Amino acid sequence: MxxxxxxxxxxxxxxxxxxxxxxxxxxxxxxxxxxxxxxxxxxxTPDPTNLLYMQLPAGRVVIELAPDFTPLHAANIRTLVRQGYFDGLAIVRVQDNFVTQWDDPNGDDGGDKAKMHSLGKAKATLPPEFTRPIDTRQPWTPLPDGDVYAPQVGFSGGFPVARDPAKGKEWLVQCYGMVGVARDVAPDSGNGSALYAVIGQAPRRLDHNLAVAGRVLQGMQYLSALPRGTGPMGFYEKAGERTPILSVKLAADLPPAQRENIQxxxxxxxxxxxxxxxxxxxxxxxxxxxxxxxxxxxxxxxxxxxxxxx
Amino acid sequence: MxxxxxxxxxxxxxxxxxxxxxxxxxxxxxxxxxxxxxxxxxxxTPDPTNLLYMQLPAGRVVIELAPDFTPLHAANIRTLVRQGYFDGLAIVRVQDNFVTQWDDPNGDDGGDKAKMHSLGKAKATLPPEFTRPIDTRQPWTPLPDGDVYAPQVGFSGGFPVARDPAKGKEWLVQCYGMVGVARDVAPDSGNGSALYAVIGQAPRRLDHNLAVAGRVLQGMQYLSALPRGTGPMGFYEKAGERTPILSVKLAADLPPAQRENIQxxxxxxxxxxxxxxxxxxxxxxxxxxxxxxxxxxxxxxxxxxxxxxx
Structure with a gap:
């Protein structure tokens, strides 16, 4: 009992x-x-052109992209996926109470950069898309209890959103299960080829400093329960510790019978x-x-x- | 780079x-x-009578009890530990973005209750200790940015604390890594024999509804990266999925040379x-x-x- x-x-x-x-x-x-x-x-039923199926050895992770918020990133990620960019990449980093990150392991300093996957037709840099103008045409479901970090919070289009009416801006909140875009120092240096999912307390300091690509709808446990990396910032120290990404596909590119019946x-x-x-x-x-x-x-x-x- | x-x-x-x-x-x-x-x-250097060493197959978890906030629970947990109560118990539940819980698996409905460990000299019920009167003698380090759930938040004695000055109460906040006391419906039904650690977004709805026993200082990754249970609410469905607890000891009961040098x-x-x-x-x-x-x-x-x- x-x-x-x-x-x-x-x-x-x-x-x-x-x-x-x-x-x-x-x-x-x-x-x-x-x-x-x-x-x-x-x-x-999410648009299948917005659904990524990331196949890991333990199971499938389904991610919904957020093109209403980050359209250029969604488009670039689709381009990467359709080129097979992510197939054979790996989860390179799991930092406790923070993020699980996947990327080309040959981009690591210890890797062989000559073997890095080509970005192909995808863009190497993108405008930041960290915020967007408040879209008053979208249904807005406000939460009434305030927020430590933003003037307003609520939901729009299925995603957690923060708003600053004084600046006329809104942005996706980095809650548990949200998928963000890793970048270099320059704000336009993220391109969607390196992504992370939040696996701990929402790291709100990342809000409107990084682009948010979407949200894990299914299979979060295949990202959150991985062994933590023992290197600095949770990077795996040995190649054998990484979890391979078998494939990432767009649901739209699969026959309907092979798609998840997800709502x-x-x-x-x-x-x-x-x-x-x-x-x-x-x-x-x-x-x-x-x-x-x-x-x-x-x-x-x-x-x-x-x-x-x- | x-x-x-x-x-x-x-x-x-x-x-x-x-x-x-x-x-x-x-x-x-x-x-x-x-x-x-x-x-x-x-x-x-935490008082060794407040430090639990929980030995799991993968490594050691060190928990600091919070007797300033929950003294009766700390005392009961010490009594249980010194009787070897937890030795041979198991992690019975891991619910994604919520908690990892350990307990006597024979207390599960599928278990053999006759085989449950005896509480021995420990008490079967305890006063709730969900809040305490605000202790103005303790150093208080307030955070200035407010909180969604409580009138005031800050740190006291190393722990995250929420305060309601109007009611004269304060309580430990259920942040990532905090250790709480599972209970039955009755507020006094928790006794420290079933504990959980928060492994996701802080479940603030638990604040001042459950007693908080302390905080994981070390080894959080041995609790947070476990496979999620597939039963209702993250309970493991098969005995073999559970992680055994090899032992739980008080640091004070070990020779100084065997204690962690933890600060x-x-x-x-x-x-x-x-x-x-x-x-x-x-x-x-x-x-x-x-x-x-x-x-x-x-x-x-x-x-x-x-x-x-x-």
């Missing part, structure tokens, strides 16, 4: 009331309840609003007092595969 | 200026600089204040614009072993 109840801390939103819960304190709907009651129209809850939907409300005001036997607050990286757009929530 | 510079995002604070950095924009001291210049008196920077020290300042106002070639803000889970008290920062 203890395990299942203690385990309820895992879900927070999804805790189911038990018979020990006093009747006068009627529990609020759980996340599971809310998702079960969601309507088919509240779920979107994401619209962040402008009533069900997503209900999830936000449950996180802020929900209470149950385990959490008798509502938290009352919600941070931008403390909720994300739910994903389902074959109709089953991940 | 790209790797090492892109890798600079890893450190944020610790990025070293390069020759490409314009002279007029003199970089601020890095975390590495600040730690190198710290004084011996700014480091404390923690005083969070009331000038060097820790300088680290906070560097995180907020630091700039360099990679981050030309200071972030200006710092969240409570975005910095922690540095640890060194044999004089080397971890």
């Amino acid at each position: 203890r395990h299942h109840l203690a385990a309820a801390i895992a879900m927070g939103l999804a805790f189911a009331a038990t018979q020990t819960f006093a009747a006068q304190d009627k529990p609020t709907p759980s996340a599971k309840d809310i998702l079960a009651a969601s309507k088919p129209s509240e779920w979107r 994401v809850l619209h962040t402008g939907s009533a069900s997503f609003a209900a999830l936000i409300d449950a996180a802020r005001h929900g209470h149950n036997a385990f959490y008798p007092t509502p938290v009352g607050k919600l941070g931008i990286c403390d909720i994300h757009a739910p994903v389902r595969v074959d109709g089953k929530p991940l | 790209r790797h090492h510079l892109a890798a600079a995002i890893a450190m944020g604070l610790a990025f070293a200026a390069t020759q490409t950095f314009a002279a007029q924009d003199k970089p601020t001291p890095s975390a590495k600089d600040i730690l190198a210049a710290s004084k011996p008196s700014e480091w404390r 923690v920077l005083h969070t009331g020290s000038a060097s820790f204040a300088a680290l906070i300042d560097a995180a907020r106002h630091g700039h360099n070639a990679f981050y030309p614009t200071p972030v200006g803000k710092l969240g409570i889970c975005d910095i922690h008290a540095p640890v060194r072993v044999d004089g080397k920062p971890l």
Whole structure:
């Protein structure tokens, strides 16, 4: 009993009331309840030209690109993928409570640069795309509890977003599972050939200093549970420690039968609003007092595969 | 080159200026600089009666208990440890972006409860200790940028702390690497025999709903990089998936020669204040614009072993 109840801390939103819960304190709907009651129209099927399938030995990672925010990076990454650029590259770095990064290992100082994959038709440099003008045409789902780093936070197009109305700018937030673009010192030195996923506390200092390419929708555990690198900044010290990338493909380039049946809850939907409300005001036997607050990286757009929530 | 510079995002604070950095924009001291210049008196050697050595097959995890905040839990955990309670238990649950939990696997519903370890002289229930009255005698190092969840945040005694002056209460914050006490529905049902470490975005909804026992000082990677459980809420579905706990000992019960030479920077020290300042106002070639803000889970008290920062 203890395990299942203690385990309820895992879900927070999804805790189911038990018979020990006093009747006068009627529990609020759980996340599971809310998702079960969601309507088919509240779920979107991501555009397959925005979905990357990264095949690792342990399984598939599915990443949704964010071309509404970083269109030039999305286009360059598609070009790289279609050239087979990432096939045979590797995860070169896993730094605890920070990022898992993949790249051409021959780009490392110990590597043989002559063997580096060619960027081919992809661009070597891109305009930064660290922020974009606030797009008032897109549905905006604000969070009401503020943020340490930005004047406003909320969701747009399925992604966590921060806004600075005074500057008229918005940008993707580097929450857990977001995929960013590594770069050199020059702001335009990132091109999407070296990417990272956030695997710890959101490193908000990266916000609007690096381009964010998208979000891991599925298979995050294949990136987050890797052995940490023992070199400086979590780089692997030996080639054999790296996880090989077998292939990266665009879902659009696969026959429909080989694509994942993956859907994401619209962040402008009533069900997503209900999830936000449950996180802020929900209470149950385990959490008798509502938290009352919600941070931008403390909720994300739910994903389902074959109709089953991940 | 790209790797090492892109890798600079890893450190944020610790990025070293390069020759490409314009002279007029003199970089601020890095975390590495600040730690190198710290004084011996700014480091404390944790009381060995507060240090747990949890030996896993891959290595040792060192946890510092927080008896100033949760004294009854610290005492009960010491009693359990000295009885050998944890020896032969296991990590039973790893939920991505949430917690790694260890416990008696025979407490699981599929286990043989008759084989559960005896609590012996330890108490089966404890007063919650979810908060304590604000202790104004302790040095308090506030963070000035606010918090989504609490009226005030800062550091006290080496730990991240939230405060509500209106209620006169303070509590440990569930940041990455903090160790919490699993419990049943009743607030007094936790006793320290089932513990978890936070391995993802700080689950702030747990704050002042669960007791926090302490913090992982060393070996976090042995908890964070474990395979995620595939059962509900990250529980392992098969016994063979669990990581065995070889032993948990108090440092105080080992001969001094067998203890780690581990030190923690005083969070009331000038060097820790300088680290906070560097995180907020630091700039360099990679981050030309200071972030200006710092969240409570975005910095922690540095640890060194044999004089080397971890």
